[in-house]
Amino acid sequence: MAEVTLTTTRRTSVDDVFDHLHEQIVTLKLKPGDRLSEAEVAAQFGVSRQPVRDAFSRLANLDLLLIRPQRATEVRRFSFRQIEKARFVRASVEKEVVRCAAAHCDTTGAAQLDAALLLQEAAVSSGDVVAFGKLDFEFHKTICTIAKTDYAFEVIQQEKAKIDRLCLLGRDKEQRLPDLLDDHRKIAEAIKAHNAETAIAASVVHLSRLDQTIERILASNANFFEET
Numbered sequence: 001m002a003e004v005t006l007t008t009t010r011r012t013s014v015d016d017v018f019d020h021l022h023e024q025i026v027t028l029k030l031k032p033g034d035r036l037s038e039a040e041v042a043a044q045f046g047v048s049r050q051p052v053r054d055a056f057s058r059l060a061n062l063d064l065l066l067i068r069p070q071r072a073t074e075v076r077r078f079s080f081r082q083i084e085k086a087r088f089v090r091a092s093v094e095k096e097v098v099r100c101a102a103a104h105c106d107t108t109g110a111a112q113l114d115a116a117l118l119l120q121e122a123a124v125s126s127g128d129v130v131a132f133g134k135l136d137f138e139f140h141k142t143i144c145t146i147a148k149t150d151y152a153f154e155v156i157q158q159e160k161a162k163i164d165r166l167c168l169l170g171r172d173k174e175q176r177l178p179d180l181l182d183d184h185r186k187i188a189e190a191i192k193a194h195n196a197e198t199a200i201a202a203s204v205v206h207l208s209r210l211d212q213t214i215e216r217i218l219a220s221n222a223n224f225f226e227e228t
Contacts, residue, residue: 013047017055020045025064025075026161028168032077032224036065063162077226078166083214090159091207093152094140095200098187100147102196109146113188116142120184124177132177139184143191163210169217169224179209 021041024030041052056073059065066076101109116139123132137160144153183206190199217224 013045013051014054014058017041017045017047017052018058021055021059022062022064025059026165028165030075032075032165034075035072036074037072077224079226083163083166083210086159086162087207087210090156091204093155093159094203094207097144097147097149097152097156098191098199098203099196100149101143101191102194102199104148105146105191105194110192112142112146113192117181117185117188120181124181127177129177132180136180136184143187146191166217167210167213169213169221176209180206183209 021030021036030036036056038049038052038056041055042049045052056065056067060067060076063079063082064076065073067073105113116135120132120135120139123135137157140156140160141153144150144156183202186202187199187206190196190202
C-alpha cells in the first residue's frame with residue numbers, strides 16, 4: 001500500500017502577529033492614524049523584529065497599515081480614492097451577479113433568500129449589529145450562489161473588507177438596520193420575481209447608504225481620512 005503522508009499547516013510567529021494586529025485594526029481597537037512600533041510589538045510577542053516586519057508588510061498589502069521609511073508605521077487612514085475604487089468594483093460585479101441571480105433563481109434559491117431574511121429580521125428586532133453584519137455577509141454570498149457565480153464573491157468580499165472599518169464607525173448602526181433590511185427585502189423580492197433591473201436598482205441604493213456614514217465621520221473625525 002502506498003504510504004500516505006499527512007501534512008498540517010504550521011503556524012508561525014508572523015501569523016500570530018498578523019492575526020492579532022489584523023483583528024485589532026478591523027475592529028477599530030486600533031484606529032486610523034494610530035502608530036505602531038516594531039520594537040514594542042516584538043517585545044509584546046517575545047519575538048525578533050523580523051516576524052513583526054513581515055506581518056506589517058502583509059497588513060500594508062491589505063491597505064491596513066502605512067509603512068514609511070524612517071518614519072513611524074501607522075494604521076492606514078481612509079482614502080477617498082480607495083473608497084471610490086472599492087465601491088466601483090463592488091457595484092460593477094454585484095450588478096452582474098444580481099442579474100444572473102434573477103435569471104437563475106428557482107424555488108430552492110427563493111427559499112434560501114426567505115430564510116436569510118428571517119434571520120436578519122430577528123437580528124434587527126434585537127438590535128444585534130454584530131449578528132446583522134455576519135448575516136449581511138451571508139446574504140450577499142447566497143446571492144452569488146444562486147447566480148452560479150461563487151467566484152464573484154471573492155471579489156465582493158475583498159472590496160467589502162476595504163470599507164468595513166468605515167461602516168463600523170457609524171454611530172447610528174442600530175438605527176440604520178431597518179433600512180438595510182428593507183434594501184435586502186427589495187433585492188430578494190426582485191430576484192425571486194426574475195426582475196433584474198429592479199434588483200440592480202435596489203442594490204445601487206443599498207451601496208449608496210455609505211455616503212451618509214462618510215459624512216458623519218468626516219464631521220466628527222476628519223483626521224481618520226487621508227489629506228487630499
